[in-house]
Amino acid sequence: MFNLINTVKEKNPLVAHYTNNVTINDCANITLAIGASPLMSFSYEEVxxxxSAASSVVINIGTMNSEYIELFIKAGKSANKYNKPVILDPVGVFATKARMELTNRLLNEVKFDVxxxxISEIKFIGGFNVKGKGVDSFDDGSDATDIVKRVAQKxxxxxxxxxxxxxxxxxxxxYKVNNGTQKLKGITGTGCMTASLIGSFMACTENxxxxxxxxxxxxxxxxxxxDKEDMSLGSFKVKLMDNIYTLDVGTLNKHAKVNFIS
Amino acid sequence: MFNLINTVKEKNPLVAHYTNNVTINDCANITLAIGASPLMSFSYEEVxxxxSAASSVVINIGTMNSEYIELFIKAGKSANKYNKPVILDPVGVFATKARMELTNRLLNEVKFDVxxxxISEIKFIGGFNVKGKGVDSFDDGSDATDIVKRVAQKxxxxxxxxxxxxxxxxxxxxYKVNNGTQKLKGITGTGCMTASLIGSFMACTENxxxxxxxxxxxxxxxxxxxDKEDMSLGSFKVKLMDNIYTLDVGTLNKHAKVNFIS
Amino acid sequence: MFNLINTVKEKNPLVAHYTNNVTINDCANITLAIGASPLMSFSYEEVxxxxSAASSVVINIGTMNSEYIELFIKAGKSANKYNKPVILDPVGVFATKARMELTNRLLNEVKFDVxxxxISEIKFIGGFNVKGKGVDSFDDGSDATDIVKRVAQKxxxxxxxxxxxxxxxxxxxxYKVNNGTQKLKGITGTGCMTASLIGSFMACTENxxxxxxxxxxxxxxxxxxxDKEDMSLGSFKVKLMDNIYTLDVGTLNKHAKVNFIS
Structure with a gap:
């Protein structure tokens, strides 16, 4: 699986983004850093x-408003029509009625691959009671595997x-990933960027x-x-982009903590 | 007063932003760095x-256009209705008639806490003749305390x-703050980010x-x-975010140059 | 010619941007770093x-959509009316019909200085067959001087x-510039930022x-x-902004590789 990091760089897939205005620059840069090509659009006319030219499509509702609802729906349906992998990032779906309704429409009218x-957003979508502040997650650290599996089935x-x-x-x-650091919640957009990375890999394998x-x-x-001891947040963000760019099979073999449960 | 830096981190207040597209990412990141939670929205539907969930509301007209006028008004009125501290950043109010009219409407229809x-923007709002280039200030360095007090009274x-x-x-x-550096004018958004920081602190004290x-x-x-001797602008911005994240009572006690005039 | 780097800092020209949401922050920061003043607007009302207050105008269609078409046209016509240098960056013009049509309208209704x-975008505008992925260029490295000259004549x-x-x-x-590095394609917005830099210099000379x-x-x-051996992409972007800020006649004399062909 780790070899997919090479496939991205060989294929240089085009990842179309319909996303928010807060983290759009970071999403473009991380897509480039992993070896793919980003394309960001807010235009109905060119969906x-x-x-049709993209390898995958990412839809992120982070700064949704009424004028973008139909755009997101159209982009999702178009992804289905052209058989392109499509990823939904329902940012802060639990925070407002408008986000909940848009997410419901998207889930009903588009077949998402991912x-x-x-964890708060996923639980909310699954119909569970959740706590969250703004668009941030409340993670009590308990094992949510069964809950997430049920959401996936649903x-x-x-x-x-x-x-x-x-x-x-x-x-x-x-799969369970045991890597990470609290600092990822200290900068905005790490969730959005994760969706961009998933979009980059989706174009490179049937799996x-x-x-x-x-x-x-x-x-x-x-x-x-x-995340080193003395690493503050500004430097952390720069280093994060550095490490995404240099990530390779060797680093993955050495440091990845991934469990597979079939 | 300096102890408020700890209160922000304990309370982790939610700072809602209705802001511009240029510096929105920086505003979100600095809000996180000081210990609060940012939420950025452009949606009428979810105001x-x-x-109602936010601890404070920041309204910034930096890239205002006609479609956001009613949004900003609505957000400000909603802040008043829910009794949430609300901060106005009238970016470039002196630069165009459209910004002046929007600022007038906001000041008339919303009761702002801050x-x-x-200094050019504040003088303009107070009805004084001002010079400025684009959205940047012309600061001749003369003491403007009396002028600013009169604007506050007005x-x-x-x-x-x-x-x-x-x-x-x-x-x-x-209060007069004698800290600073010219380099803060060398990167975009330091004014916008200051409003985000004020919003973060507003939720933490009655004062x-x-x-x-x-x-x-x-x-x-x-x-x-x-701002070190050999610090260029790209590195300065990274370091600025680093220092916001690590700012503590000890640093404030050691370096803050603040006068209080009752 | 290299002395223009000093003229920018002396004149501190105001560069108005009608641009995209992806790289707008980088464009503002690089304009500041070179010594000019950026102003970004999406407002019809204040065109x-x-x-009229600006020294030059940059129009970039990177995230164009139907609501901005008339804005861009209006800004371009206004630049002509007030005799301000105006630069067009037709981002991804070859990628979609909507971008092609907007670019055609802009080129027909506005007289652009630059x-x-x-190279893919320029060839496309000239009526040549081009390959590109998303908004990125396909550059086969062959000498395109004659083609570009014909586009300029057209x-x-x-x-x-x-x-x-x-x-x-x-x-x-x-003029041919032989400086550069592949890494500039590894971060988003270097093309957009180049237009901001051109806008900064346009206000400083008749040439x-x-x-x-x-x-x-x-x-x-x-x-x-x-671009040093061990420089990854996050650090590269920071260093790029650092070097723009410190660029001076000495550095230009020492490192610039520019040919002039009359």
């Missing part, structure tokens, strides 16, 4: 041109729930569960490797 | 959900005027004048500490 | 106020085509070909100087 959120898609342990499951098989795991692992592992 | 601008709110010396006043009592001072001081002091 | 793109404007060698021509005289060359050279040279 067909872009999605739904990625923090959605009939791969679900990625990030947290102290990242859970990636299709409802049957599950979508492994692709989703690799994207999640890349972020958690590079975060961990970037 | 009530967001403002109006923060560079607006019946705390006014923060940033410049060589930062002036924070409610029209009666005044709004001190909260506004702490937010202003955090930026000016961390800027000063980040 | 006249802004363009059209800047990667457009009756200066054309800047960035690539392994950057070509800057008014259709008669040509528009030299201004366009200086903006292009600043990016390619500072990129080259920032």
């Amino acid at each position: 067909d041109d872009i999605v 739904v990625k959120g923090n 959605l009939e898609s791969i679900v990625v729930a990030t947290g102290k342990v990242d859970i990636i499951t299709d409802g049957k098989s599950t 979508k569960l492994q692709a989703a795991t690799m994207g999640t692992l890349a972020m958690s592992l590079c975060g961990e490797l970037s | 009530d959900d967001i403002v 109006v923060k601008g560079n 607006l019946e709110s705390i006014v923060v005027a940033t410049g060589k010396v930062d002036i924070i006043t409610d029209g009666k009592s005044t 709004k004048l001190q909260a506004a001072t702490m937010g202003t001081l955090a930026m000016s002091l961390c800027g000063e500490l980040s | 006249d106020d802004i363009v 059209v800047k793109g990667n 457009l009756e404007s200066i054309v800047v085509a960035t690539g392994k060698v950057d070509i800057i021509t008014d259709g008669k005289s040509t 528009k070909l030299q201004a366009a060359t200086m903006g292009t050279l600043a990016m390619s040279l500072c990129g080259e100087l920032s």
Whole structure:
């Protein structure tokens, strides 16, 4: 599975993003750093041109508003039409009614290959009671594997729930990523960037569960490797991008802590 | 007052932002770095959900356009309705008629707790002749304390005027911050980020004048500490975020140059 | 020509941007770093106020959508009306029909002083067959000087085509910049930032070909100087901004590789 890091660089897939205004620059840069090509659009007119040319599509509702609802729906449907892997990042779905309704519409009208959120977002989508502040997760650290599997079964898609342990499951098989650092919550956009990384890997293998795991692992592992004792947040973000760019099979073999539960 | 830096980290307040597209990422990151939680929105639909959950609200007109005018008004009124501290950053109010009209509407329809601008913006709002280039301040270095106090009396709110010396006043009592560096004008968004910091502190004390001072001081002091002889602008911005994250009572006691004039 | 780096810092020209949401922060920061003042706007209402006050205008279609089409047209026409230098960056013009149509309208309704793109974008505008992925260039390394000159003649404007060698021509005289590094394609926005730099220099000389060359050279040279053996992408971007800020006549004299072909 780790060899997919080379496939991304060989294939240089085009990852189309319909995303938010807060972290859009970071998403573009991390897509480049992992070896793929980003394309960001807010245009109804070019959905067909872009999605048909793309290798995968990422939809992120972080700064959704009414004028983008139909755009996101159209982009998702277009991804389905052209048979492109499509990833949903339902940022802060638990925070407002508007986000909940948009997420419901997206889940009903688009067939997503991967739904990625923090553990609060995933639990909320599964119909569980959740606590969260703003768009941030409340992670009590308890094992949520069974809950996440049930959400995956309900959605009939791969679900990625990030947290102290990242859970990636299709409802049957599950990968758990034990890498990470609290500092990843100290900068904005690490969740959004994880979706970009998943999109980058999705174009490189038929094994979508492994692709989703690799994207999640890349972020958690590079975060961990970037977090030194004396590393403050500005430098941490720079180092994170550095480590994504230099991530290779050797580093993955040496440091990745991934369990597979079939 | 310096102990408020600990209160922010304990309370982790949610700071809602209705802000511009240029510096939105920096505002989110500095809010995280000081120990609060940012939430950025451009959605009419979720104003009530967001403002009612927020600890404070920041409104920044930096890339205002006609479609956001009603959004900003709605967010400000909602902050008043839910009794949440609300901060206005009238970026470049002197630069265009559209910004002037929006600022007038905001000041008339919303009761702001803090109006923060560079000295040119504050003078303009107070009805004085000002010079400025684009959205940047013209600061001739003369003592503007009396002028800023009169603006605060007129607006019946705390006014923060940033410049060589930062002036924070409610029209009666005044704090003056003598920390800072010219390099803060060399990167975009330090003014916007100051409003985010003020928003972070506003949720942590009843003493709004001190909260506004702490937010202003955090930026000016961390800027000063980040400006070493051989520090160029890219590295300066990284270091600034580093210093905001590590700012503590000890550093404030050692380096803060604040005068209080009752 | 290299002395223009000093003129920018003396004049501190105001560079108005009508640009995309992905790289808008980087464009503002690089404009500051070179010594000019950025102003970013998305507002129809303030076009006249802004363009009349600006020293130059940059129009970048990177995240164009239907609501911004008339804004870009209006900004371009206003630049012509007030006789301000205006630069077009037709990001990804070859990627979608919507971008092609907008670019056609802009080129027909506005008289641009400079059209800047990667070599694929410039060839496409000239009516040549091009390959590109997303908004990125396919550069086969062959000498495109004649092609770019023909595009400049057709457009009756200066054309800047960035690539392994950057070509800057008014259709008669040509500058070629042989500085650069592949890493500039590894971060998003280096093309957009080049347009900001060109805008900064355009306000400082009647010799528009030299201004366009200086903006292009600043990016390619500072990129080259920032690319050390062990420099990863996050650090590279920080160093790039550092080098733009410290760029001076001495560095230009020592490292610039520019040919002039009259």
